[in-house]
Amino acid sequence: MPAFFRHHLLHVSAFALLMALVPFMVTSRYYLNLFIFIGIHTLLTLGLNLLMGYAGQISLGHAAFFGLGAYTSGILTVTYHVSPWPAMGAAVLVTIMVALVIGVPTLKLTGYYLGMATLGFGIIVNICFRELSGITGGPSGLVGIPPLSLGGVVLDEPRYVYYLIWGVTLGALAVSLNIVDSRVGRALRAIHDSEVAARASGVDTARLKIWVFVVSAAYASLAGSLYAHFVTFISPSSFGFMFSVKLVTMVVVGGMASVWGAVFGAATLTALPEVLAAFHDYEILIFGFILMVVMIFLPQGLTRGFLDLAERWRFYRRGIPAAKV
Amino acid sequence: MVSDRVLLETESLSKSFGGVHAVQEVSFSVRQGQIKGIIGPNGAGKTTLFNLITGVYRPDRGSIRFDGERCAGLAPHQMAERGIARTFQNVELFERMSVLENVMVGRHPRTRAGFISAAFRLGGARGEERLIREKALEILGFVGIVDKAEWVSSALPFGLQRVLEIARALATEPRLLLLDEPASGLNAVETRDLGRLLGRIRDRGITVLLVEHDMSLTMEICDEILVMDYGRRLAEGTPREIQRHPQVIAAYLGEELVA
Amino acid sequence: MDLISELTQYLISGLTSGAIYAIIALGFTIIYNATEVINFAQGEFVMLGGMVMIAVDATGRFPLPVSFILAVSSVTLVGVVFQRLAIQPVRRPSAITLIIITVGASIFLRGVAMLVWGKDPLGLRPFSGVSPIAVGGATLTPQSLWVLSVSVVVMAGLQFFYKHTITGKAMRACAFSRRAARLVGISVDRMVLISFALSAAMGAVAGIVVAPITLCGYDVGTMLGLKGFCAAVLGGLGSSPGSILGGFLLGILEALGAGLISSGFKDAIAFLILLVVLFLRPSGLFGPREVKRV
Structure with a gap:
């Protein structure tokens, strides 16, 4: 057992076991696909949560990194016949490069400016997906992306894809938990609470913000590649502003600065539109409503807000004022 | 305990914002092992001076030497790495x-x-x-x-x-600790405890530079005091010298302290 | 068409859309000056203006000016309700919280519009005539003239309001220092409310006058809002003349870019400008350089 799993061993392995059983309990292809999407969205939310929930840096263009992963994988495999795994690695590298180039100037901005800059970046990337039709297939998208294969087995069965995607997501979950509880994680939270104090305490905030931006972009890129190889067809509309907002909603519902909350947020907001048949037309209305209500009343996010209340109660009984966050 | 070794030295340090000269041509030094106070009326440039020393602002002119090394223009975290730590006037904790x-x-x-x-x-x-x-x-x-x-x-x-x-x-294991009005908002008991804590910090070999409005605390614990007014250095010396300094009395301390 | 008349044509369309961007940018500026909030839902006021106008006009019961007044006042009401329900109750307003709330409001309003008016964009009849007017080698539609003149009226009206009315002066005082304004007895809370009302009204006006040119659908708000913000930043956030100049500059650059480079990338131009300005000179062309205090 590698050391990095040991830390949250119990929680992560219990969760992994639970998720491993899902394909035995869920036989319908439709619901298995739903669980696969939950896995992809969880991976995305985990990354965005590190950036937004922990470091307090908003990104309204995160769909762009998801798209960069998907498109790089798609283009390399479809147009250049690169095999999927190396293509996926290349996609992560490309995304990291883009994240660095855009992150270095962007993360110097704060507050509203950062929000607008990431939003603008997201829209530019989306326009590129749509307009560079020679490379990306334009508005109609890219078809025929091959599925991944592992040890000679082509992963075109939802059951296989399910295990692959959740395997990656659980790994990312463990990594997130480790980062959050480390020297670096503390420094990230410190930036969120008071950037001047973090700097005075010796934290190179500029560098750390770029690091977490890149890590969260890499998560998104990985999710994008997995998505592309799973659905085998991608088009620009999956990577637009609305998707970025959905990701933010997942983080907000999950609770800013809670790794397990990110899983909850992604699961709830992925399942909800599918479970409620009539949801579809109301989807953006409900997402918008959730964002407003949660942020007005529980700015720490839904689960975080409840967790805080619960912990406050626990600490209150032990005579310690307020909760350890 | 105070050695002759100069730990921090600024020379002609200047910084303006728009047309306001917040800090003008300030030269002063802090010796190893001292507790040194900076006093002056509001807007005299004390906090700006702190922000210059800790790298929050880049000085327009002048130099800062810490332990012999030129460090004007370094970032705050680099100053922390070199051994300068600080607190803030309006407490900046990581409150969550x-x-x-x-x-x-x-x-x-x-x-x-x-x-x-x-x-x-x-x-x-x-x-x-x-x-x-x-x-x-x-x-x-x-x-x-x-x-x-x-x-x-x-x-x-x-x-x-x-x-x-x-x-x-x-x-952060500082060699120099900068405290921005550490006693403001504290009651008498807390202020007395703070004075003792500062003494114990000095006994650990840490040099202390503090901005403070509480005169009795400053006069009691500081080895030396720098007086600032309108962004300039008005006077510098031991608490006794400062209390007798005519310009300081005129500009800042007022009659009551002399009496 | 020769190059000169082609350029004139771009200039005309640039000025037309620039006027719209300028009004939207002013909307951002008004709220920002009163509250230091950037309202990410600003574009939805524009969309709502257009949609309500189209809906009211479609009833066929009112002449255009009456529909216009009805549309502007209902969007103003939305702005007031929005401020009271979504902005005022926020206990610890931080930028990230307010960004998320206003983004939430933005897509919420979009969702409502989609439910009410459907997904297809709708058109509005031009205010007067359709026969184009020849200008040099280029043509100018009467509706473009409407856009330009209405925007001039709005801008002049806003200047008059700021310079010559008590409320306007009070709002300027708030922009300088809310604390000082409060000390001299100005109700800052009321000024904030007025700023949202005014900003919503101006957004609505922009949405209405542009609807006959571009069609209006539930999803046009985001893009228009962002471009308005881009104009505001280009001119220097918080500066009214800056917003106006920024708006026209953006409109012209966009029209030239779309005409001479590629129309597909038209929308990307605004954001490229936005990023460049934010990276190189966040205070914009006319704004004061910000002084950060600790």
Whole structure:
């Protein structure tokens, strides 16, 4: 057992076991696909949560990194016949490069400016997906992306894809938990609470913000590649502003600065539109409503807000004022 | 205990914002082992001077030497690495973190674990994490709030928030500690405790530079005082000299203190 | 068409859309000056203006000016309700919280519009005539003239309001220092409310006058809002003349870019400008350089 799993061993392995059983309990292809999407969205939310929930840096263009992963994988495999795994690695590298180039100037901005800059970046990337039709297939998208294969087995069965995607997501979950509880994680939270104090305490905030931006972009890129190889067809509309907002909603519902909350947020907001048949037309209305209500009343996010209340109660009984966050 | 060795030295340090000359041609020095005070009316440029020394602002002109090394223009975290720590006038805690975690952040410049080793919890990072915790607890013990280690920092009473901020600064193992109005908002008992704490900090070999409005505290604990007015250095000397300095009396102290 | 008349044509369309961007940018500026909030839902006021106008006009019961007044006042009401329900109750307003709330409001309003008016964009009849007017070698539609003249009226009206009315002066005082304004007895809370009302009204006006040219659908708000913000930043956030100049500059650059480079990338131009300005000179062309105090 590698050391990095040991830390949250119990929680992560219990969760992994639970998720491993899902394909035995869920036989319908439709619901298995739903669980696969939950896995992809969880991976995305985990990354965005590190950036937004922990470091307090908003990104309204995160769909762009998801798209960069998907498109790089798609283009390399479809147009250049690169095999999927190396293509996926290349996609992560490309995304990291883009994240660095855009992150270095962007993360110097704060507050509203950062929000607008990431939003603008997201829209530019989306326009590129749509307009560079020679490379990306334009508005109609890219078809025929091959599925991944592992040890000679082509992963075109939802059951296989399910295990692959959740395997990656659980790994990312463990990594997130480790980062959050480390020297670096503390420094990230410190930036969120008071950037001047973090700097005075010796934290190179500029560098750390770029690091977490890149890590969260890499998560998104990985999710994008997995998505592309799973659905085998991608088009620009999956990577637009609305998707970025959905990701933010997942983080907000999950609770800013809670790794397990990110899983909850992604699961709830992925399942909800599918479970409620009539949801579809109301989807953006409900997402918008959730964002407003949660942020007005529980700015720490839904689960975080409840967790805080619960912990406050626990600490209150032990005579310690307020909760350890 | 005060040595002749100059730890911090500024020369003709100047900074303006728009047309306002916040700090003008300020030259002064702090010797190793001193407790030095900076006083002056509001808007005299004291906090700006702190922000220049700690790298928050880049000076327009002039130089800063810390332990012989030129360091004007370095970033705040680089100053912390070199051994300058500070507190803030309006307490800046990481308010959603526990008291212990606040101090643990202060260990940042003395520890190394990066993203990768943290992500995979490699051996070195785990050992370091344990040391960070031990050291932080020791410092909380030193300032006397170790029993509140688990409290969320914003739940501390204000006086202890100031103490916690000092603890966090101490965690960076500074050679020079800058305190921006540490006694403001404290009651008489808390102020007396603060004075004692500062003495004990000096006994640890840490040089202290503080901006303070509480005259009795400043006069009591400081070895030397720098008086500022309108961004300039007005006078510098021992508390006795300052109390007798005619310009200082005229500009700032008023009659009551002389009497 | 020769190059000169082609350029004239771009200039005309640039000025037309620039006027719209300028009004939207002013909307951002009004709220920002009163509250230091950037309202990410600003574009939805524009969309709502257009949609309500189209809906009211479609009833066929009112002449255009009456529909215009009805549309502007209902969007103003939305702005007031929005401020009272979504902005005022926020206990610890931080930038990230307010960004998320206003983004939430933005897509919420979009969702409502989609439910009420459907997904297809709708058109509005031009205010007067359709026969184009020849200008040099280029043509100018009467509706473009409407856009330009209405925007001039709005801008002049806003200047008059700021310079010559008590409320306007009070709002300027708030922009300088809310604390000082409060000390001299100005109700800052009321000024904030007025700023949202005014900003919503101006957004609505922009949406209405542009609807006959571009069609209006539930999803046009985001893009228009962002471009308005881009104009505001280009001119220097918080500066009214800056917003106006920024708006026209953006409109012209966009029209030239779309005409001479590629129309597909037209929308990307605004954001490229936005990023460049934010990276190189966040205070914009006319704004004061910000001084950060600790």
